[in-house]
Amino acid sequence: MPRFAANLSMLYTEHAFLDRFKAAAADGFKAVEFLFPYEYPPAALADCLLRHGLSQALFNAPPGDWAAGERGLACLPGRQAEFRAGLDRALDYAAALNCSRIHVMAGIQPEDASPNALQTNYLDNLAWAAERARAQAVDICIEPINRRDMPGYFLCGQAQALKVIETIAAPNLRLQFDAYHCQISEGDVTNKLRQAITRGVLGHVQLAGVPDRHEPDQGELRVDGLLGLLDELGYSGFVGCEYRPRAGTREGLGWLKPWFGAGQFKG
Ligand SMILES: O=C(O)C(=O)[C@H](O)CO
Numbered sequence: 001m002p003r004f005a006a007n008l009s010m011l012y013t014e015h016a017f018l019d020r021f022k023a024a025a026a027d028g029f030k031a032v033e034f035l036f037p038y039e040y041p042p043a044a045l046a047d048c049l050l051r052h053g054l055s056q057a058l059f060n061a062p063p064g065d066w067a068a069g070e071r072g073l074a075c076l077p078g079r080q081a082e083f084r085a086g087l088d089r090a091l092d093y094a095a096a097l098n099c100s101r102i103h104v105m106a107g108i109q110p111e112d113a114s115p116n117a118l119q120t121n122y123l124d125n126l127a128w129a130a131e132r133a134r135a136q137a138v139d140i141c142i143e144p145i146n147r148r149d150m151p152g153y154f155l156c157g158q159a160q161a162l163k164v165i166e167t168i169a170a171p172n173l174r175l176q177f178d179a180y181h182c183q184i185s186e187g188d189v190t191n192k193l194r195q196a197i198t199r200g201v202l203g204h205v206q207l208a209g210v211p212d213r214h215e216p217d218q219g220e221l222r223v224d225g226l227l228g229l230l231d232e233l234g235y236s237g238f239v240g241c242e243y244r245p246r247a248g249t250r251e252g253l254g255w256l257k258p259w260f261g262a263g264q265f266k267g
């Protein structure tokens, strides 16, 4: 049975952020994930996890100036010091939250930058990050993101991500497989997911319905088939529920009922 994580950046937005932990636990979740923890002290978030019996599945390293449109620093020229300081900050939060996965976003490729220079920056930064994180038993996850949602995003394909992971060859540099992005960018989701598992590089999975990014019980993806594949191939990681509920979060959780343990589903 997959371990599901409620993405508190998209789910339970009916509540203030720090109240979302209680709401997720009340519906039966045992884990959460979110984008960025940095506006809260680590101890405050650790307290939310502890009080509600939740694990932290994953969060993101600082992405640069998100409000200004930046979506990660790893490929960007001239931002290495900021990238490294951000990763060290993320590792401090990972220690406080007992979290062993950090998503490092690649960045929006600048129009005037050479592709080779961006690739070199990306590989150098990820290799450094994986080495840094390894001492703390933390995985660095990289996620191909579709360019309809995120125009110009540097990492946009599954094969591109697998090549990066193979090139750096760090045991804790792993793939964050977001089925929503994979379906939009390239399709063939089941085979791409199977490929990631059989290559031993799958670090995290996220789900949403396609094309609307609502609950995964509608649209182009057969979520029961994907979850069944994870079980069949023995994936023991987390599955992040990273979607925008059509109506209320709890009202939309019915798709999870067959996948929660006995007595776990409260939605
Ligand atoms: O966009 C996504 O799917 C993600 O998981 C990133 O972490 C945030 O953009």
Ligand SMILES: [Mg+2]
Residues within 6 Å of the ligand: 143, 178, 206, 242
């Ligand atoms: Mg995602």
